[in-house]
Amino acid sequence: EKNMKLNDTGLALPPQQVTLDVLLEKYAKGNEKNVEEVRRRVARALAAVEKDSARWEPVFLEALENGFIPGGRVNSAAGTPLQATLINCFVQPVGDSVSETVDGRPGIYVALMESAETMRRGGGVGYDFSAIRPRGARVRGTDSTASGPLSYMRVFDRSCETVESAGSRRGAQMGILRCDHPDIEDFIHAKDQGELKNFNVSVAVTDAFMRAVESDAEWELVHRQPPAPGFECEARQRADGLWVYRKVKARDLWQQIMESTYDHAEPGVYFVDRANADNNLSYCEAVESTNPCGEQPLPSYGCCCLGSVNLTPFVREPFGAKARFDFDAFGKVVRPAIRMLDNVLDATVWPLKQQQGEARSKRRVGLGFTGLGDALILLGLRYDTDEARRMGARIAETMRNEAYAASVEIAREKGGFPLFDAEQYLAAPHFASRLPEGLKNKIRQHGIRNSHLLSIAPTGTISIAFADNASNGIEPAYSWTYQRKKRMADGSMKTYDVEDHAWRLYRHLGGAMEKLPPAFVTAMDISALDHMRMVAAVAPHVDSAISKTVNVPEDYPYEQFKDLYLEAWKAGLKGITTYRPNKVLGSVLSLAPSPEAEQPNDLDTSSDRRIRLEAAPQPALSSLRWPGRPKLSAGNMSWTYMVEAPSGQFAIFVGHVENGGPHPFEVWVNGAEQPRGLGAVAKTLSMDMR
Numbered sequence: 287e288k289n290m291k292l293n294d295t296g297l298a299l300p301p302q303q304v305t306l307d308v309l310l311e312k313y314a315k316g317n318e319k320n321v322e323e324v325r326r327r328v329a330r331a332l333a334a335v336e337k338d339s340a341r342w343e344p345v346f347l348e349a350l351e352n353g354f355i356p357g358g359r360v361n362s363a364a365g366t367p368l369q370a371t372l373i374n375c376f377v378q379p380v381g382d383s384v385s386e387t388v389d390g391r392p393g394i395y396v397a398l399m400e401s402a403e404t405m406r407r408g409g410g411v412g413y414d415f416s417a418i419r420p421r422g423a424r425v426r427g428t429d430s431t432a433s434g435p436l437s438y439m440r441v442f443d444r445s446c447e448t449v450e451s452a453g454s455r456r457g458a459q460m461g462i463l464r465c466d467h468p469d470i471e472d473f474i475h476a477k478d479q480g481e482l483k484n485f486n487v488s489v490a491v492t493d494a495f496m497r498a499v500e501s502d503a504e505w506e507l508v509h510r511q512p513p514a515p516g517f518e519c520e521a522r523q524r525a526d527g528l529w530v531y532r533k534v535k536a537r538d539l540w541q542q543i544m545e546s547t548y549d550h551a552e553p554g555v556y557f558v559d560r561a562n563a564d565n566n567l568s569y570c571e572a573v574e575s576t577n578p579c580g581e582q583p584l585p586s587y588g589c590c591c592l593g594s595v596n597l598t599p600f601v602r603e604p605f606g607a608k609a610r611f612d613f614d615a616f617g618k619v620v621r622p623a624i625r626m627l628d629n630v631l632d633a634t635v636w637p638l639k640q641q642q643g644e645a646r647s648k649r650r651v652g653l654g655f656t657g658l659g660d661a662l663i664l665l666g667l668r669y670d671t672d673e674a675r676r677m678g679a680r681i682a683e684t685m686r687n688e689a690y691a692a693s694v695e696i697a698r699e700k701g702g703f704p705l706f707d708a709e710q711y712l713a714a715p716h717f718a719s720r721l722p723e724g725l726k727n728k729i730r731q732h733g734i735r736n737s738h739l740l741s742i743a744p745t746g747t748i749s750i751a752f753a754d755n756a757s758n759g760i761e762p763a764y765s766w767t768y769q770r771k772k773r774m775a776d777g778s779m780k781t782y783d784v785e786d787h788a789w790r791l792y793r794h795l796g797g798a799m800e801k802l803p804p805a806f807v808t809a810m811d812i813s814a815l816d817h818m819r820m821v822a823a824v825a826p827h828v829d830s831a832i833s834k835t836v837n838v839p840e841d842y843p844y845e846q847f848k849d850l851y852l853e854a855w856k857a858g859l860k861g862i863t864t865y866r867p868n869k870v871l872g873s874v875l876s877l878a879p880s881p882e883a884e885q886p887n888d889l890d891t892s893s894d895r896r897i898r899l900e901a902a903p904q905p906a907l908s909s910l911r912w913p914g915r916p917k918l919s920a921g922n923m924s925w926t927y928m929v930e931a932p933s934g935q936f937a938i939f940v941g942h943v944e945n946g947g948p949h950p951f952e953v954w955v956n957g958a959e960q961p962r963g964l965g966a967v968a969k970t971l972s973m974d975m976r
Contacts, residue, residue, distance in 0.1 A: 652741025702733030934959025
């Protein structure tokens with residue numbers, strides 16, 4: 287029995303312009319003109335790994351047509367000659383030495399080289415910098431004092447800025463430091479002044495620390511390396527061999543994390559003990575860091591092989607009293623999706639041999655879903671209600687059971703992952719110990735192909751290109767519509783609407799747009815705790831983790847905000863991140879105050895995600911003193927682009943001379959917050975123009 291295809295649901299929703307634009311900008315290759323051609327290429331590439339590729343190619347294509355969306359890198363590079371990785375992100379180890387391997391971790395500059403190679407091939411990287419000795423620690427070999435992990439993070443930050451990753455997308459990085467590291471306070475405040483722009487940062491928080499916060503106890507900051515002689519600290523060695531640098535009040539440290547996060551969205555919090563206790567493989571690995579978005583706690587050289595199933599096509603008779611979710615059709619897409627992700631591990635280029643070895647021995651994959659917010663609207667369920675949370679949990683539970691069953695089936699055919707040990711894998715409190723008894727018996731009997739199977743990732747542009755701009759991952763919709771500008775071939779600007787899938791489907795079916803049903807709620811309509819409660823409902827059914835950003839409005843009270851992370855720990859979450867628009871960050875998609883007002887571009891999906899044209903004044907150019915510049919005593923015309931980058935605001939001027947027609951002859955940058963090195967690039971371009 288064939289599932290209904292996305293476009294065969296009888297709803298006949300015409301595609302919107304942004305979907306095609308993003309598809310062509312980011313994913314289509316060669317002469318590909320539409321989503322069908324991209325899907326055919328991906329299905330063929332992943333079926334090529336199979337012994338009987340002719341049998342599997344149509345199965346894979348059907349899964350793609352019915353809602354499975356592999357990670358962005360698979361869509362953009364599978365089946366192409368690009369030597370880019372199909373894997374989104376990695377975790378890589380960093381040791382406590384400049385160049386030597388210590389405790390199995392490579393030296394700092396070896397790790398830097400490995401990360402540059404990974405980012406060059408298109409992967410993002412997460413690191414735990416806690417092994418690096420703190421500022422003021424003794425360095426025996428040179429009889430000097432250590433500069434601490436933050437000084438080296440700045441080196442990684444610069445490297446990331448310099449290495450352009452495959453497909454011209456700059457690499458993403460996650461930096462983690464443990465809550466008991468002596469430099470933790472510097473780490474918490476590292477981004478206060480806008481440093482480390484190429485990092486997300488999170489504190490690895492232990493259960494012992496959270497108990498100390500609850501009981502208002504003191505907290506020791508420790509490291510295995512002793513402080514240098516004369517360094518002002520307690521310098522006491524504990525029974526476990528660690529050196530105590532100083533003590534702080536646990537609540538004071540916690541408050542610093544909360545206030546910094548409220549102010550500028552970082553650091554996030556990673557509950558490291560929870561992640562390790564739940565880990566199916568805690569018998570043979572430790573997960574000290576996560577990938578850059580936090581949906582995969584990973585061991586050294588571990589990878590995120592990701593994909594998502596769009597939930598919206600599985601809602602039958604949407605918006606009505608009979609609206610229902612088709613769990614059977616959903617399960618029929620989950621199963622081939624797991625096989626496809628397993629094949630990605632064999633089809634991909636690996637930046638490093640260690641990454642390939644790690645993946646082959648455990649075969650970790652991460653299937654998730656996208657469009658949960660919109661699917662709930664189609665079902666008539668308000669995101670912040672118990673009914674919606676029960677539905678989210680039931681969908682996640684179905685995905686878990688189908689994914690694990692599919693992995694057992696592949697193991698029967700191709701063999702399980704090499705490090706599988708049934709007794710230890712299924713032991714409590716591991717995630718697998720909570721599977722239904724029938725599934726556990728099958729795993730004991732046949733083994734399992736993949737150590738981990740589930741992960742709910744952010745799905746930004748793949749949701750736009752492949753799911754009609756359905757809501758992102760586990761998130762509620764951010765807004766119903768906003769405007770995007772696109773420069774046309776003749777140089778003119780065209781403005782068109784970008785619309786949320788559920789909203790446009792409701793309009794298409796004749797819904798009353800001036801009075802939307804109560805299920806239509808956006809991220810900003812939902813309390814911080816209700817954002818977190820959805821994660822808490824879904825998380826027990828996800829074996830790795832969930833990337834969730836709790837969006838709250840700028841005027842959200844701190845008193846309500848500060849308890850959110852404590853509640854997340856009590857609910858058993860592995861991590862959480864928040865986002866409150868503010869002066870430091872602005873808003874990623876700052877919405878206009880009224881529906882009539884024009885709303886800004888979609889900064890995440892335009893061909894240059896940072897620029898929007900706001901004004902074209904004629905600047906004074908008298909301050910320029912570049913060699914070779916013509917003297918124009920009467921001045922000259924120019925275009926001005928106001929750039930709103932993550933690092934801040936600056937302006938780019940493109941000057942031209944009227945010589946029968948406008949000829950650009952210079953470009954220059956102005957503003958205190960311009961990225962380093964951009965001025966030099968502008969000078970070079972100007973010489974080329976002239």
